[in-house]
Amino acid sequence: MNEKKFCAVILAAGKGTRMKSDLAKVLHFLNGKRLLDYSLETAQKAGAEKIVAVIGHQADEVRKEFADNGCVFVEQKPQLGTGHAVLQAKEVLAGYKGLTVILCGDVPLLKSTTIRSLVDNHIVSKAVVSVLTTIPPPPHAYGRIIKDDKGNVLKIVEHKDAAEEEKKIGEINTGIYCVDTKFLFHALQKVTNNNQQHEYYLTDIVGIAVHEGKKVKSFIVSDYPEVMGINTLEELTRAEKYLQKN
Numbered sequence: 001m002n003e004k005k006f007c008a009v010i011l012a013a014g015k016g017t018r019m020k021s022d023l024a025k026v027l028h029f030l031n032g033k034r035l036l037d038y039s040l041e042t043a044q045k046a047g048a049e050k051i052v053a054v055i056g057h058q059a060d061e062v063r064k065e066f067a068d069n070g071c072v073f074v075e076q077k078p079q080l081g082t083g084h085a086v087l088q089a090k091e092v093l094a095g096y097k098g099l100t101v102i103l104c105g106d107v108p109l110l111k112s113t114t115i116r117s118l119v120d121n122h123i124v125s126k127a128v129v130s131v132l133t134t135i136p137p138p139p140h141a142y143g144r145i146i147k148d149d150k151g152n153v154l155k156i157v158e159h160k161d162a163a164e165e166e167k168k169i170g171e172i173n174t175g176i177y178c179v180d181t182k183f184l185f186h187a188l189q190k191v192t193n194n195n196q197q198h199e200y201y202l203t204d205i206v207g208i209a210v211h212e213g214k215k216v217k218s219f220i221v222s223d224y225p226e227v228m229g230i231n232t233l234e235e236l237t238r239a240e241k242y243l244q245k246n
Contacts, residue, residue, distance in 0.1 A: 005098035006119055006178070008043035009089045012036055012105030013056030013076045018231045024058035026105040027065060030236060031243050036062070038108035040069050045112035046119075049098065052089040053105070081199025082175070083191040090185050100184050102177045102202070106230045109239060110176070114226065118219045122178040127217040129183070129209045131156070132176035134224040142172035143203060145218055153216040156203040160196075171220065173203065174227040183209070 016025025026036035036053070043051050051071040055062045056079050063073055074088040086102060093100060099122065101115060114132070122130040131153060133145050141159040144166050148154055156173045157166050187205040195201065209216050221227050225242050228235065 004047075004119055004123065005049055006047070006101050007050040007052065007093055007096055007098060007181070008046075008048035008101045008103055009086055009093075010036070010039045010043065010051065010053045010071070010103045010105050011082060011085050011175075012039070012053050012062065013059075013079055013085055014106070015057040016106070016231070019233060019236075021233075024062060025230070026055075026062060027058065028230070028236060030108055030230070030239055034065065035108050035230060036066060036105045039103050039105050039110070040066065040071060042110050042112045042115065043101070043103060044070075046101075046115035047112075048101065050092070050096075052092050054085045054088050056085075080193065081197070082202035083188055083200035083204060086184070086202055087188045087200070090188075093181055093185070096181045098181060100179050100181045102175075102179065104175050104229060107174070107176065107227055108230065109226045109228060109242060111226060114221055118176070118178050121217065121219045125217045126215060128180050128214040129153075129206055129216045130178040131206065131216070131218045132174045132178075132221060132227065133171050133218040134174055134221045134227050135170040136172060136224045138170075140172070144169040145171040145173060147171075147218070151217075152210075153206060153218050154210055155207050158203070171218065174221070175202075175229070176227065177202070177205075179205065183214070 012026045053071045056076040076088045143156045146155045187208040191204045
């Protein structure tokens with residue numbers, strides 16, 4: 001058995017309110033291709049055995065647009081957070097023995113080699129959850145990665161919940177993960193919506209793994225624009241410049 005086997009789950013349900021457009025975020029164009037095209041191609045190139053796209057906002061348009069891309073669509077409605085989104089892929093991935101890589105449909109600059117490195121690192125370090133992280137220039141409002149002195153991840157603290165000391169931490173969560181599939185769905189069953197947003201956060205699987213005595217690792221991407229999410233038209237323009245330059 002090839003232990004490097006993995007499936008990809010792409011989170012693509014968001015409305016993208018800050019894009020100031022009625023178009024679903026993943027349908028916006030970047031250098032002539034739609035945002036979701038980038039994530040799908042990167043997952044394929046990295047070697048994903050199966051790709052599940054979790055869609056929600058304008059689901060029919062997204063299905064139609066990407067009908068020939070060989071991915072499986074699952075719908076998230078209502079949209080109750082990232083943890084709830086991944087849970088929609090449970091039936092498709094039930095009994096899958098490999099790993100699951102969770103990607104974001106609005107992170108178009110991610111390289112397939114980075115996904116492979118994340119997977120390799122996950123296997124070598126014997127982690128049950130691996131978080132792709134980066135160190136962007138401050139100031140920013142991303143979730144911070146809290147580690148112990150051995151470099152194991154203890155928890156991810158959202159910016160708005162972080163103490164002043166925690167806000168000084170440079171390493172942040174990109175929202176991209178590699179997780180043992182069986183553990184992923186076991187942990188998601190335990191995630192609650194007991195927070196300000198009343199949402200089921202995917203980040204909570206980190207705390208669940210730590211609580212169960214399992215290892216959580218981070219893998220740092222040095223080129224932070226590679227993992228930049230697109231939330232505004234300004235960021236779309238920035239990504240365009242990055243692609244033209246590289």
